[in-house]
Amino acid sequence: MNDPVRRRKPELALVTGAAGGVGSATARRLAEDGAKVAVTDLNAERLKELADELGAVALPADGTDRAAIHDVVEQAVASLGGLDTVIATQGAAVSGTARPEHVEAYQRALDVNLHGSFYLAGEALPHLVQRQGSLVLFASTAGLIAGPPGTVGYTAAKAGIIGITRWLARDYGPKGVRVNAVCPGWIRTPLGEGAMAYLAKREGITLDEAYALTTKHVPLRRAAEPEEIASVCAFLASGDASMVTGHVLVADGGGAAVDSSTLEFDAP
Incomplete structure (x- = not known):
């Protein structure tokens, strides 16, 4: 296959939520694959440690602040020379129910897990269009089935990520940009x-x-181990997934495939 877009691995990548967990693992994986990487997170100290380790560009910022996200994207483009890959792993578990006294927790869950990724997409997509790049958003099996007790905001946000992914894939596919989501289970x-x-x-x-x-x-x-989910992100961002867009890839060890009503039956 001679098409360089289909053959390539990510070359100029921005990873959000990179100070720990899947974000750090994803940044490491992209760097190992030869990409120039910029990383962002609210935790500036851990972010610097990761950037020093990888030779990456550290751009600490509040991922729920649209103006801050704009600056991060522009600085990443200036430092790397463009963007062909953005992987948004930022997220947080915020406890709360549907009771009125938990409305602030609900809003916080949406801000961190949904709105930040939406803002990032809006800022990054014009640059991804220029290089016909790839955007990978981070959902969860909680976006497909109800999450644990007390996670109504997290569950709503992750379902929203899936909707945004499909909408962006429809609108930006004609411009050469692929948009996909990862739905992990427990990591x-x-x-x-x-x-x-x-x-x-x-x-x-x-x-x-x-x-x-x-x-x-x-x-x-x-x-899952963080590195396993990082591998899924790297695949979706790579030319190996050149015909994959609008897809929600579940990486949960098969948990979402299980019908809970059958769990008490004995195996044949």
């Missing part, structure tokens, strides 16, 4: 461990036992 990250710590304390078990408990009905029987 061994600081965000995941926050939930596991609560479960471990409640049940009087270890973190590893908490992960095992939450994935006992997942076909692969385990949570």
Whole structure:
């Protein structure tokens, strides 16, 4: 295949939420694959450590601030010489229900998990059009099925990411830009461990036992490692996925494929 767009790996990439978890792993993977990388996150100290490790450009910013995101994108373009890949891994678990007293938590969950990615897309897409690039947004299986108790805002936000992904794919496909989303299940990250710590304390078990408990009905029987989800992001951003757009790739060890009403039946 002679088409360089189809053959290429990401060359000029921006990764958000890069100070930890999947974001750090994704930045490392793209750098290992030869990309020039810019990274952004609210945690400036961790971001600098990662940038120093990778030789990347560190652009600390509040990912919920549209003006700050505009500046990050423009600085990334200026530093790297353009953008052909943007991977938006930023996110946070914000507890809250539908009760009136939790409205601020609900809004915060939307700001971090939905609005920030929407703002990023709006700022980055004109540059991605120039290089017929790729945008990968970070959803969750919580966007497909209800998330854990107390995560109504997170669940709503991740469902919104899926809708935005499909809309952007429709509108920007004719301009040569691919837009896809990743839907992980449980991942061994600081965000995941926050939930596991609560479960471990409640049940009087270890973190590893908490992960095992939450994935006992997942076909692969385990949570993902950040590097595994980074590989999915790298694939969607690469020329190997040249005909993939508007897709929501579930990477949850098979959990979303399981019908919970059948869990009490014995295996044949």
